[in-house]
Amino acid sequence: MKELAGRLAAVDPDAGAAVSVIAYFDRLAETRAGLEALVRGAAVLAGCPARLVDEERRVRVRVEPDGRRKDSGGAPDPGWPCEPLVPGGPPALWLERAGSEGPSVVDAVILERASAAVRSVLDRTRGRAPASPVDDPALVETVLDADAPLSARLHAARRLGLDTGGPSVRVRAVAVADGPPRIVADGQSVPSAGRAGVGPAVAVADLPRSWAAARTALRFASDGRTQEPGPAVVHADELGGVALLAGLVVPGAEPAPDVRAVEAAATDAPWMLRTLHAIASTASLRAAAAEVSVHHSTLQDRLTHAEHLLGWSVRTPQGRFRLQLALTMRQLMRNQ
Known part of the structure; x- marks a missing residue:
């Protein structure tokens, strides 16, 4: 052809x-x-x-x-x-x-x-022809579609082999970067070789809600490379109020000044992003040094340089929180 x-x-x-x-x-x-x-x-x-x-x-x-x-x-x-x-x-x-x-x-x-x-x-x-095999992507799409009638979603769920017996049956929607959506039983591991967002455990009838949360969680996921550190699989359950940031960082939005500062610092040294992520995600400077496999004194030198570029201290609780927000907003802007 x-x-x-x-x-x-x-x-x-x-x-x-x-x-x-x-x-x-x-x-x-x-x-x-x-x-x-x-x-x-x-x-x-x-x-x-x-x-x-x-x-x-x-x-x-x-x-x-x-x-x-x-x-x-x-x-x-x-x-x-x-x-x-x-x-x-x-x-x-x-x-x-x-x-x-x-x-x-x-x-x-x-x-x-x-x-x-x-x-x-x-x-x-939608019930007008014999149903297709249980791995049919169109059936998965129907189950996750909030606009589809409940009867159509339950029909598709049954064809997928999902137990629609009641609220005691809990399943999760999974959004995968560059891949089709998935549905997994609560407690089942998420098979993913890349970025993924996992929705909350819900009854089968509520899967559209889990799917919406999974897509939001996917925006917080990193590809896990050294230059882009962070978790590759993010659970919506663990985001809490941080998920609200996704509604503020939208396509076309102007980057916040702190995000621009992080971007500028990231271009200064190949170790910068990984070091900043370790500072923001660990309990102490010594733990951060272990995370990036450097001596404590080396980390101190790196921090002095990073703080000069950022324009604020990251050694205080307020400074670390500010850094966490900046890194999170940067991730959301990259995954719009």
Whole structure:
């Protein structure tokens, strides 16, 4: 298919692009991608926001062309290119592209292939067709979707093999960086080779709440490299009131002065971030020295240099707290 698309592109760019679109959505269908992944594919390929609205099944998904989900409650523009989920049905999938000449050839193919894939997922996960295997990502998405009816979420949960018997059954949602969402039993270890956020233990019916908390916790997780120290797996239960910071550090926000100070200090020496993190996360300077494997006197020298760059002392409780906040806000800004 890739070779065919390349040959066609040399003769007719639109035809080559259309074949590439078909191959793209075929791959998503083969991997049993969920609704958000399908709408994201439409947005990225079209280069404009894509929106899915199925009022009957209470589904609303909107994705920006950069791949970020950003739902909107506004009504779709009648002039946008659109496609129904079933022939003769109401429009359900839109490309938010203004224009009076109608959709281009590529836009039409994107809408047709995406809507067919979306229809298959909805029928599979919302009870209109035989359910799919227990590892179906679309079923997981449905269980975690706060806008999905409870009956649809419980139906999907049963197909995933989750016990929906009552509040005594506790499960957690897990958000994984660059990976699909997961659901684990309370007490089960979190299988992750990278950054992950773990939601609180809840009843199956409350998994959307656990999922929202898990996504927040993921923003506090570090990749664990020497230059970016910190825990790779963060539990929402352990954040407490610190989780409120995630609502303050949002995309486009201006970095706080202390965050800028930490960023500037980090460029001064390769040991800076790891040392500052040790100071902020251990009980004493001696413990911090052991954490970074240096002599106590070496740590003292490092601190003197760091304090000069930061502009405040990190040896007092107030200074350490200020450093903790600055490091946390820096992490949130890097994981937006």
